[in-house]
Amino acid sequence: MFVEIVRLFIVVLGTAGGFLAGRDLGSPDAVGAVGGMLGCLLGYVTGGILGRLLERAVGVVERRADRLPPAQVLAGMVGGVVGGATGALFAAPLVVLLSARLAIPLVGLVAWVVGYLGFRVAARKSEQLFHLVGLSTRPLVRVTPYDRTEGFLVDTSAIMDGRLLPLARSGLLDGDLLVPRFVVDELQGLADAPDGTRARRARRGLEVLDVIRREGPPRLYLLDDEVPEVDAVDAKLVALARRLQIRLLTDDANLSRVAEVQGVPTCNLRRLVADLGPEVVPGEVVRLALTRPGREEGQGVGFLEDGSMVVVNRGAGLVGRGEQAFVVASVVPTSAGRLLFARPTGAVDRDEEAATRDRRTTAGSA
Numbered sequence: 001m002f003v004e005i006v007r008l009f010i011v012v013l014g015t016a017g018g019f020l021a022g023r024d025l026g027s028p029d030a031v032g033a034v035g036g037m038l039g040c041l042l043g044y045v046t047g048g049i050l051g052r053l054l055e056r057a058v059g060v061v062e063r064r065a066d067r068l069p070p071a072q073v074l075a076g077m078v079g080g081v082v083g084g085a086t087g088a089l090f091a092a093p094l095v096v097l098l099s100a101r102l103a104i105p106l107v108g109l110v111a112w113v114v115g116y117l118g119f120r121v122a123a124r125k126s127e128q129l130f131h132l133v134g135l136s137t138r139p140l141v142r143v144t145p146y147d148r149t150e151g152f153l154v155d156t157s158a159i160m161d162g163r164l165l166p167l168a169r170s171g172l173l174d175g176d177l178l179v180p181r182f183v184v185d186e187l188q189g190l191a192d193a194p195d196g197t198r199a200r201r202a203r204r205g206l207e208v209l210d211v212i213r214r215e216g217p218p219r220l221y222l223l224d225d226e227v228p229e230v231d232a233v234d235a236k237l238v239a240l241a242r243r244l245q246i247r248l249l250t251d252d253a254n255l256s257r258v259a260e261v262q263g264v265p266t267c268n269l270r271r272l273v274a275d276l277g278p279e280v281v282p283g284e285v286v287r288l289a290l291t292r293p294g295r296e297e298g299q300g301v302g303f304l305e306d307g308s309m310v311v312v313n314r315g316a317g318l319v320g321r322g323e324q325a326f327v328v329a330s331v332v333p334t335s336a337g338r339l340l341f342a343r344p345t346g347a348v349d350r351d352e353e354a355a356t357r358d359r360r361t362t363a364g365s366a
Contacts, residue, residue: 003055007047014043076123083118087111151175151218152249153241156186156233158269159205160198161251167269168212176219177249179209180240184222186233238262280340284328286310290319310340318344 018039091110095103122129154177158164167173190202213220225243227236234255241248241264248259248266256266280286290300293316300315310326318324326342333339 003048003051006051006054007044010047010050011040011043014039014041014046018042072123072126075126075129076119079122080115080119082122084111084115086118087114090114151178152247152267153178153180153237153244154183155237155248155250155252155255156183156190156205157251157255158249159183159187159209160190160201161269162201162204162208164205164269165208165211167272168218171217172272173218173249176221177212178221178223178244178246180223180225180237182226182233182236184209234258238264280304280308280328280331280338282328282330285325285345286328286340286342287323287325289323290315290321293319304340308338308340310342312342312344314344315342 015037016039018037088107088111091107094106097103098106152173152175154164159179168177184206187202187205190198191206193199193202209220212218223240225240227239227243230236230239234252237248237250237255238259241259242262248256248264249269250256250259250266251269253268253270256268259266286304288302288304288310290302290312292301293299294301294311298314298316300312300317300319302310302312304310312318312326313329315326325345327345329341329343331338331340
């Protein structure tokens with residue numbers, strides 16, 4: 001449609017130009033008609049070529065504009081208009097001093113150069129220019145950055161953690177929860193994935209966001225801020241947290257380390273829950289179901305209600321058999337929480353019986 005409309009205008013202009021050129025050369029009726037016909041044909045061919053070139057140029061401009069934040073585009077347009085008008089105003093005296101053939105191109109050149117300079121400067125300083133007029137390029141129309149005590153920027157792993165909702169309701173998470181749109185998009189993609197476990201957790205995360213949004217506290221905000229210069233979601237989160245000067249709430253230990261190295265304060269949800277969970281000491285009996293084999297031969301792995309991983313020696317045969325009782329042998333704190341090593345209660349009893357027999361045998365030999 002765009003190409004055809006451009007071609008229509010070029011055909012009209014070519015017909016009119018050919019008719020006028022033919023009339024100047026000879027009879028207005030004969031030569032003018034031939035000139036108009038030739039101009040129409042030339043305009044049809046030229047209009048198609050020019051229309052396609054303009055369509056490609058518009059596509060290039062559109063793709064480049066997609067990579068720029070809306071605030072930079074708006075500020076750049078205003079700066080370009082103001083710069084062009086200023087350049088034309090200062091170059092206007094050339095019309096009086098020089099002939100029209102020289103003055104008009106010079107005025108146009110000065111207006112174009114100053115306008116382009118205004119566009120570049122305004123786009124680069126868009127955030128400061130918005131602040132001067134009391135606006136902001138940040139969400140919620142704030143003029144000042146978020147204070148690091150005001151809330152959290154939430155990532156996908158924290159939303160998929162089933163303990164986010166009870167922690168939010170408990171009041172331990174002070175301030176607002178800010179969820180970027182690209183995090184919601186990633187969560188939606190995981191919810192539609194064929195992986196059953198991750199899909200269920202992602203759908204549960206979307207439900208948790210809806211519950212927090214409706215019931216609160218805390219308040220939940222969806223941010224439309226984009227970070228087009230970065231592709232990975234984790235890198236986008238760190239860059240956005242640095243821009244907003246706000247804490248990052250995550251369940252990913254690696255992301256937490258990367259963010260802290262770049263000066264972004266973080267709150268690891270898994271570590272927080274582990275610190276607030278009930279204290280488990282060696283020798284205590286815990287009940288859980290083993291869900292998968294461990295890395296070493298004969299090991300089984302399960303999880304407590306607070307998400308702590310439990311590695312059970314001699315537990316490979318109990319995987320998938322429901323909830324069992326295990327005796328904690330040791331507790332190892334890690335950056336992602338705590339790691340427990342345990343043994344089945346029957347194995348403990350057998351070890352104690354074997355140790356008792358060894359002691360009796362030693363005493364009898366003595």
